[in-house]
Amino acid sequence: MIFTLARRMISEVEPRLLWKFAFNFGLKGMVSVERFKRRLKQGVHFPPFLYISVINSCNLKCQGCWVDVQSPRKMIDKATLNRVIREAKRRGNSYFGILGGEPFLHPDLLDVFDAHPDCYFQVFTNGQLITDAVAQRLRTAGNVTPLISVEGSSTVSDERRGKLNVLNRTMAGLEACKRAGLITGVATSVCRTNIDDLLSEAWLRRLIDLGIHYAWFHTYRPVGPQPNEGLALSPEQILQVRRFVVTMRSKLPLAIVDPYWDHNGEALCPMATGVSHHIGPSGDIEPCPIIQFAKESIHDDRGIYNLLTQSAFLKDFREASAQATRGCVVLERPDLVKAIVLKHAAYDTTSRQTALEELDKMTPRTSQHNPGNEIPEENWAYRLAKRNWFFGFGAYS
Secondary structure (H helix, E strand, C coil): CHHHHHHHHHHHCCHHHHHHHHHHHHHHHHHHHHHHHHHHHCCCCCCCEEEEECECCCCCCCCCCCCCCCCCCCECCHHHHHHHHHHHHCCCCCEEEEECCCHHHCCCHHHHHHHCCCCEEEEEECCCCCCHHHHHHHHHHCCEEEEEECCCCHHHHHHHHCCCCHHHHHHHHHHHHHHHCCCCEEEEEECCCCHHHHCCHHHHHHHHHCCCCEEEEEECCCCCCCCCHHHCCCHHHHHHHHHHHHHHHCCCCCEEECCCECCCCCECCHHHHCCEEEECCCCEEECECCECEECEECCCCCCHHHHHHCCHHHHHHHHHHHHHCCCCHHHHCHHHHHHHHHHHCCEECCCCCCHHHHHHHCCCCCCCCCCCCCCCCCCHHHHHHHHHHCCCCCCCC
Protein backbone atom coordinates (compact mmCIF):
# COMPACT_ATOMS: atom_id res chain seq x y z
CA MET A 1 0.00 0.00 0.00
CA ILE A 2 2.95 2.35 0.47
CA PHE A 3 3.66 2.23 -3.26
CA THR A 4 -0.02 2.72 -4.09
CA LEU A 5 -0.04 5.78 -1.85
CA ALA A 6 3.07 7.07 -3.62
CA ARG A 7 1.32 6.69 -6.99
CA ARG A 8 -1.69 8.56 -5.61
CA MET A 9 0.43 11.46 -4.48
CA ILE A 10 2.36 11.64 -7.75
CA SER A 11 -0.90 11.87 -9.66
CA GLU A 12 -2.60 14.33 -7.29
CA VAL A 13 0.18 16.66 -6.09
CA GLU A 14 2.35 19.06 -8.08
CA PRO A 15 5.94 17.71 -8.37
CA ARG A 16 7.41 20.84 -6.75
CA LEU A 17 5.29 20.27 -3.63
CA LEU A 18 6.27 16.61 -3.51
CA TRP A 19 9.93 17.60 -3.73
CA LYS A 20 9.56 20.08 -0.87
CA PHE A 21 7.87 17.40 1.22
CA ALA A 22 10.45 14.72 0.41
CA PHE A 23 13.46 16.98 0.94
CA ASN A 24 12.45 19.48 3.66
CA PHE A 25 10.38 17.07 5.74
CA GLY A 26 11.64 13.63 4.76
CA LEU A 27 15.39 13.83 4.19
CA LYS A 28 16.12 16.87 6.33
CA GLY A 29 13.79 15.58 9.03
CA MET A 30 15.77 12.35 9.25
CA VAL A 31 19.03 14.31 9.42
CA SER A 32 17.53 16.41 12.21
CA VAL A 33 16.64 13.28 14.17
CA GLU A 34 20.14 11.87 13.69
CA ARG A 35 21.56 15.10 15.10
CA PHE A 36 19.12 14.80 17.99
CA LYS A 37 20.29 11.26 18.73
CA ARG A 38 23.93 12.36 18.69
CA ARG A 39 23.11 15.17 21.11
CA LEU A 40 21.35 12.71 23.41
CA LYS A 41 24.58 10.73 23.76
CA GLN A 42 26.14 13.92 25.12
CA GLY A 43 23.24 14.51 27.50
CA VAL A 44 21.94 17.48 25.49
CA HIS A 45 18.20 17.68 24.81
CA PHE A 46 17.15 19.93 21.94
CA PRO A 47 14.06 18.52 20.18
CA PRO A 48 14.18 17.93 16.41
CA PHE A 49 10.51 18.92 16.14
CA LEU A 50 9.07 22.10 17.66
CA TYR A 51 5.34 22.72 18.03
CA ILE A 52 4.34 26.37 18.14
CA SER A 53 0.89 27.70 19.03
CA VAL A 54 1.03 30.99 17.17
CA ILE A 55 -2.26 32.43 18.46
CA ASN A 56 -4.86 31.63 21.13
CA SER A 57 -7.92 32.94 19.25
CA CYS A 58 -10.28 30.59 17.44
CA ASN A 59 -13.51 30.80 15.47
CA LEU A 60 -14.85 27.70 17.26
CA LYS A 61 -15.25 26.64 20.87
CA CYS A 62 -14.70 22.89 21.10
CA GLN A 63 -15.64 20.66 24.00
CA GLY A 64 -12.66 20.00 26.23
CA CYS A 65 -10.40 22.59 24.59
CA TRP A 66 -7.61 23.72 26.91
CA VAL A 67 -6.76 26.89 24.95
CA ASP A 68 -8.15 30.22 26.16
CA VAL A 69 -9.87 30.92 22.85
CA GLN A 70 -12.34 33.41 24.33
CA SER A 71 -9.70 35.44 26.16
CA PRO A 72 -8.04 38.58 24.78
CA ARG A 73 -5.89 37.75 21.79
CA LYS A 74 -2.35 36.57 22.37
CA MET A 75 -0.05 35.76 19.50
CA ILE A 76 3.61 35.45 18.64
CA ASP A 77 4.54 38.30 16.33
CA LYS A 78 6.09 37.67 12.93
CA ALA A 79 9.57 38.87 13.86
CA THR A 80 9.72 36.57 16.89
CA LEU A 81 8.39 33.60 14.93
CA ASN A 82 11.00 34.12 12.23
CA ARG A 83 13.76 34.45 14.82
CA VAL A 84 12.81 31.23 16.64
CA ILE A 85 12.63 29.31 13.36
CA ARG A 86 16.00 30.66 12.23
CA GLU A 87 17.60 29.71 15.55
CA ALA A 88 16.18 26.17 15.34
CA LYS A 89 17.32 25.84 11.74
CA ARG A 90 20.88 26.53 12.84
CA ARG A 91 20.61 23.35 14.96
CA GLY A 92 19.42 21.31 11.99
CA ASN A 93 15.65 21.57 12.50
CA SER A 94 13.46 21.78 9.42
CA TYR A 95 9.97 20.69 10.57
CA PHE A 96 7.61 22.85 12.64
CA GLY A 97 4.08 22.04 13.81
CA ILE A 98 1.89 25.16 13.82
CA LEU A 99 -1.05 25.19 16.23
CA GLY A 100 -3.52 27.64 17.80
CA GLY A 101 -6.28 28.45 18.59
CA GLU A 102 -6.87 28.63 14.89
CA PRO A 103 -3.50 29.32 13.21
CA PHE A 104 -4.99 30.94 10.10
CA LEU A 105 -6.30 33.78 12.29
CA HIS A 106 -2.68 34.91 12.62
CA PRO A 107 -2.37 37.87 10.22
CA ASP A 108 1.24 37.13 9.21
CA LEU A 109 1.26 33.33 9.10
CA LEU A 110 1.48 33.02 5.31
CA ASP A 111 4.38 35.48 5.26
CA VAL A 112 6.24 33.29 7.78
CA PHE A 113 5.85 30.28 5.50
CA ASP A 114 7.19 32.30 2.57
CA ALA A 115 10.19 33.41 4.62
CA HIS A 116 11.41 29.85 5.20
CA PRO A 117 11.39 27.89 1.93
CA ASP A 118 13.95 25.49 3.43
CA CYS A 119 11.51 24.33 6.15
CA TYR A 120 8.32 22.28 6.25
CA PHE A 121 5.23 23.33 8.22
CA GLN A 122 2.26 21.25 9.32
CA VAL A 123 -0.70 23.45 10.26
CA PHE A 124 -3.24 22.03 12.73
CA THR A 125 -6.43 23.80 11.65
CA ASN A 126 -10.21 23.49 11.57
CA GLY A 127 -9.99 24.31 7.86
CA GLN A 128 -12.76 26.88 7.82
CA LEU A 129 -10.48 29.78 6.92
CA ILE A 130 -8.82 27.96 4.01
CA THR A 131 -10.32 29.71 1.01
CA ASP A 132 -9.15 29.16 -2.55
CA ALA A 133 -6.93 32.25 -2.17
CA VAL A 134 -5.31 30.88 1.00
CA ALA A 135 -4.86 27.45 -0.57
CA GLN A 136 -3.14 29.04 -3.58
CA ARG A 137 -0.76 30.90 -1.25
CA LEU A 138 0.09 27.59 0.40
CA ARG A 139 0.64 26.03 -3.03
CA THR A 140 2.96 28.87 -4.02
CA ALA A 141 4.96 28.46 -0.79
CA GLY A 142 5.07 24.71 -1.38
CA ASN A 143 6.28 23.92 2.13
CA VAL A 144 3.00 23.57 4.04
CA THR A 145 0.59 20.72 4.69
CA PRO A 146 -2.77 21.56 6.29
CA LEU A 147 -3.91 19.00 8.89
CA ILE A 148 -7.64 19.64 9.13
CA SER A 149 -9.63 18.54 12.15
CA VAL A 150 -12.82 16.56 11.52
CA GLU A 151 -14.71 15.32 14.57
CA GLY A 152 -17.48 13.21 13.06
CA SER A 153 -20.88 13.55 11.47
CA SER A 154 -22.53 16.96 11.08
CA THR A 155 -24.44 16.44 14.34
CA VAL A 156 -21.39 15.32 16.32
CA SER A 157 -19.25 18.10 14.79
CA ASP A 158 -21.73 20.79 15.80
CA GLU A 159 -21.96 19.37 19.33
CA ARG A 160 -18.20 18.92 19.78
CA ARG A 161 -17.19 22.23 18.23
CA GLY A 162 -19.77 24.63 19.60
CA LYS A 163 -21.33 26.02 16.40
CA LEU A 164 -23.74 25.07 13.62
CA ASN A 165 -22.83 23.86 10.12
CA VAL A 166 -19.25 23.12 11.24
CA LEU A 167 -18.71 20.06 9.06
CA ASN A 168 -19.82 21.73 5.84
CA ARG A 169 -17.51 24.70 6.39
CA THR A 170 -14.63 22.37 7.21
CA MET A 171 -15.31 20.32 4.08
CA ALA A 172 -15.20 23.52 2.03
CA GLY A 173 -11.65 24.05 3.30
CA LEU A 174 -10.75 20.47 2.38
CA GLU A 175 -12.07 20.97 -1.12
CA ALA A 176 -10.03 24.17 -1.53
CA CYS A 177 -6.91 22.21 -0.56
CA LYS A 178 -7.76 19.52 -3.10
CA ARG A 179 -8.27 22.08 -5.88
CA ALA A 180 -4.87 23.56 -5.06
CA GLY A 181 -3.22 20.13 -5.15
CA LEU A 182 -1.89 20.36 -1.59
CA ILE A 183 -0.65 17.46 0.50
CA THR A 184 -3.53 17.40 2.96
CA GLY A 185 -4.31 15.50 6.14
CA VAL A 186 -7.32 15.01 8.40
CA ALA A 187 -6.98 14.81 12.19
CA THR A 188 -9.53 13.23 14.49
CA SER A 189 -9.73 13.33 18.26
CA VAL A 190 -11.32 9.94 18.82
CA CYS A 191 -13.87 9.94 21.64
CA ARG A 192 -16.95 7.97 22.67
CA THR A 193 -19.32 9.94 20.43
CA ASN A 194 -17.38 9.54 17.17
CA ILE A 195 -15.44 6.29 17.52
CA ASP A 196 -18.03 4.27 15.62
CA ASP A 197 -18.26 6.79 12.77
CA LEU A 198 -14.59 7.53 12.24
CA LEU A 199 -12.87 4.31 13.25
CA SER A 200 -14.07 2.60 10.09
CA GLU A 201 -12.67 1.60 6.74
CA ALA A 202 -15.58 3.36 5.03
CA TRP A 203 -14.53 6.70 6.57
CA LEU A 204 -10.92 6.28 5.44
CA ARG A 205 -12.05 5.38 1.92
CA ARG A 206 -14.15 8.54 1.91
CA LEU A 207 -11.05 10.54 2.85
CA ILE A 208 -9.18 8.98 -0.05
CA ASP A 209 -12.02 9.98 -2.38
CA LEU A 210 -11.77 13.53 -1.00
CA GLY A 211 -8.10 13.67 -1.96
CA ILE A 212 -6.74 13.30 1.59
CA HIS A 213 -3.24 11.84 1.81
CA TYR A 214 -2.86 11.15 5.52
CA ALA A 215 -4.97 10.79 8.65
CA TRP A 216 -3.94 11.50 12.23
CA PHE A 217 -5.80 9.66 14.99
CA HIS A 218 -5.33 10.79 18.57
CA THR A 219 -7.47 10.05 21.60
CA TYR A 220 -9.52 12.64 23.45
CA ARG A 221 -7.91 13.79 26.71
CA PRO A 222 -10.17 15.30 29.39
CA VAL A 223 -8.06 18.27 30.47
CA GLY A 224 -8.50 22.01 30.77
CA PRO A 225 -11.13 24.15 32.52
CA GLN A 226 -14.15 22.12 31.33
CA PRO A 227 -13.01 18.53 30.76
CA ASN A 228 -15.71 16.20 29.53
CA GLU A 229 -14.81 12.89 31.13
CA GLY A 230 -17.77 11.24 29.46
CA LEU A 231 -16.00 11.55 26.11
CA ALA A 232 -12.83 9.77 27.23
CA LEU A 233 -12.17 6.32 25.79
CA SER A 234 -11.96 3.18 27.89
CA PRO A 235 -8.71 1.15 27.85
CA GLU A 236 -10.42 -1.34 25.53
CA GLN A 237 -11.39 1.43 23.12
CA ILE A 238 -7.85 2.83 23.09
CA LEU A 239 -6.63 -0.63 22.09
CA GLN A 240 -9.34 -0.66 19.43
CA VAL A 241 -7.89 2.56 18.00
CA ARG A 242 -4.39 1.11 17.93
CA ARG A 243 -5.51 -2.15 16.32
CA PHE A 244 -7.50 -0.28 13.67
CA VAL A 245 -4.58 1.97 12.77
CA VAL A 246 -2.14 -0.93 12.43
CA THR A 247 -4.57 -2.90 10.26
CA MET A 248 -5.50 -0.03 7.95
CA ARG A 249 -1.86 0.92 7.37
CA SER A 250 -1.39 -2.31 5.45
CA LYS A 251 -4.73 -2.14 3.66
CA LEU A 252 -5.35 1.37 2.30
CA PRO A 253 -3.30 3.86 0.24
CA LEU A 254 -3.45 6.45 3.01
CA ALA A 255 -0.71 7.35 5.49
CA ILE A 256 -1.92 7.07 9.09
CA VAL A 257 -0.15 8.94 11.88
CA ASP A 258 -0.10 7.99 15.53
CA PRO A 259 2.77 9.46 17.58
CA TYR A 260 1.93 7.65 20.81
CA TRP A 261 3.20 4.11 20.12
CA ASP A 262 6.58 2.86 18.90
CA HIS A 263 7.31 0.16 16.30
CA ASN A 264 6.80 -2.59 18.89
CA GLY A 265 3.42 -1.20 19.91
CA GLU A 266 4.72 0.06 23.26
CA ALA A 267 3.28 3.34 24.44
CA LEU A 268 5.37 6.47 24.44
CA CYS A 269 5.11 10.18 25.11
CA PRO A 270 6.84 12.52 22.62
CA MET A 271 7.51 14.99 25.44
CA ALA A 272 9.15 12.38 27.67
CA THR A 273 11.37 11.16 24.84
CA GLY A 274 12.47 14.74 24.25
CA VAL A 275 11.46 14.63 20.60
CA SER A 276 9.17 17.64 20.94
CA HIS A 277 8.25 20.49 23.24
CA HIS A 278 5.68 23.27 22.84
CA ILE A 279 5.76 27.05 22.59
CA GLY A 280 2.51 28.73 23.64
CA PRO A 281 0.91 31.82 22.09
CA SER A 282 2.53 34.09 24.68
CA GLY A 283 5.94 32.60 23.90
CA ASP A 284 6.09 30.37 26.98
CA ILE A 285 8.07 27.15 26.57
CA GLU A 286 5.95 24.27 27.88
CA PRO A 287 6.67 20.53 28.13
CA CYS A 288 3.71 19.82 25.82
CA PRO A 289 0.51 21.61 24.74
CA ILE A 290 -1.62 20.26 27.61
CA ILE A 291 0.94 21.02 30.35
CA GLN A 292 0.38 24.76 30.58
CA PHE A 293 3.22 25.73 32.86
CA ALA A 294 6.62 27.18 32.07
CA LYS A 295 9.86 28.57 33.45
CA GLU A 296 11.24 29.95 30.20
CA SER A 297 10.01 32.17 27.39
CA ILE A 298 11.19 32.68 23.82
CA HIS A 299 11.23 36.42 24.60
CA ASP A 300 14.32 35.77 26.74
CA ASP A 301 17.38 36.87 24.76
CA ARG A 302 19.33 33.68 25.56
CA GLY A 303 17.97 32.03 22.43
CA ILE A 304 15.79 28.96 21.92
CA TYR A 305 18.68 26.46 21.98
CA ASN A 306 20.02 27.62 25.35
CA LEU A 307 16.55 27.96 26.82
CA LEU A 308 15.61 24.38 25.94
CA THR A 309 18.90 22.67 26.67
CA GLN A 310 19.48 24.44 30.00
CA SER A 311 15.95 24.13 31.41
CA ALA A 312 15.91 22.19 34.68
CA PHE A 313 12.11 22.29 34.53
CA LEU A 314 11.88 20.52 31.17
CA LYS A 315 14.62 18.05 32.16
CA ASP A 316 12.77 17.12 35.33
CA PHE A 317 9.52 16.69 33.40
CA ARG A 318 11.11 14.38 30.84
CA GLU A 319 12.83 12.21 33.42
CA ALA A 320 10.02 12.03 35.98
CA SER A 321 7.42 11.32 33.31
CA ALA A 322 9.50 8.55 31.74
CA GLN A 323 10.00 6.92 35.14
CA ALA A 324 6.30 7.10 36.00
CA THR A 325 4.74 5.82 32.77
CA ARG A 326 5.23 5.28 29.07
CA GLY A 327 1.82 6.88 28.57
CA CYS A 328 0.43 10.34 29.25
CA VAL A 329 1.65 11.60 32.62
CA VAL A 330 -1.09 14.24 32.76
CA LEU A 331 -3.86 11.65 32.55
CA GLU A 332 -2.20 9.02 34.73
CA ARG A 333 -0.39 11.16 37.29
CA PRO A 334 -1.80 14.70 37.59
CA ASP A 335 -0.37 14.68 41.12
CA LEU A 336 3.14 14.23 39.72
CA VAL A 337 2.62 17.05 37.23
CA LYS A 338 1.58 19.34 40.09
CA ALA A 339 4.55 18.27 42.21
CA ILE A 340 7.03 19.15 39.46
CA VAL A 341 5.33 22.49 38.83
CA LEU A 342 5.52 23.38 42.52
CA LYS A 343 9.10 22.13 42.84
CA HIS A 344 10.26 24.52 40.13
CA ALA A 345 7.84 27.33 40.95
CA ALA A 346 6.69 27.24 37.34
CA TYR A 347 4.13 29.82 36.33
CA ASP A 348 0.66 29.20 34.90
CA THR A 349 0.75 30.13 31.20
CA THR A 350 -3.04 30.36 30.80
CA SER A 351 -5.14 33.51 30.81
CA ARG A 352 -7.58 31.88 33.23
CA GLN A 353 -4.84 31.18 35.83
CA THR A 354 -6.58 28.06 37.12
CA ALA A 355 -4.30 25.32 35.71
CA LEU A 356 -3.19 24.07 39.15
CA GLU A 357 -6.79 23.84 40.35
CA GLU A 358 -7.63 21.86 37.20
CA LEU A 359 -4.90 19.33 38.05
CA ASP A 360 -6.38 18.94 41.55
CA LYS A 361 -9.80 18.18 40.07
CA MET A 362 -8.56 15.59 37.55
CA THR A 363 -9.41 11.93 38.07
CA PRO A 364 -6.37 9.75 37.28
CA ARG A 365 -7.12 7.44 34.38
CA THR A 366 -5.36 5.08 32.02
CA SER A 367 -3.86 6.38 28.82
CA GLN A 368 -2.27 4.54 25.88
CA HIS A 369 0.08 2.69 28.26
CA ASN A 370 -1.35 -0.83 28.54
CA PRO A 371 1.44 -3.31 29.38
CA GLY A 372 0.95 -6.81 28.02
CA ASN A 373 -1.41 -5.66 25.27
CA GLU A 374 1.10 -4.22 22.81
CA ILE A 375 0.16 -4.30 19.12
CA PRO A 376 3.36 -4.11 17.01
CA GLU A 377 3.51 -2.45 13.62
CA GLU A 378 2.81 -4.87 10.78
CA ASN A 379 3.81 -2.67 7.85
CA TRP A 380 7.55 -2.69 7.10
CA ALA A 381 7.71 1.00 6.22
CA TYR A 382 6.15 2.14 9.49
CA ARG A 383 8.35 -0.24 11.48
CA LEU A 384 11.46 1.13 9.77
CA ALA A 385 10.48 4.78 10.22
CA LYS A 386 9.44 4.43 13.84
CA ARG A 387 12.45 2.36 14.84
CA ASN A 388 14.96 4.79 13.35
CA TRP A 389 13.52 8.30 13.10
CA PHE A 390 10.46 8.76 15.23
CA PHE A 391 9.83 8.88 18.93
CA GLY A 392 11.57 6.14 20.97
CA PHE A 393 15.27 6.96 21.40
CA GLY A 394 15.79 5.14 24.69
CA ALA A 395 13.92 7.59 26.91
CA TYR A 396 12.51 4.75 29.01
CA SER A 397 15.70 2.74 29.41
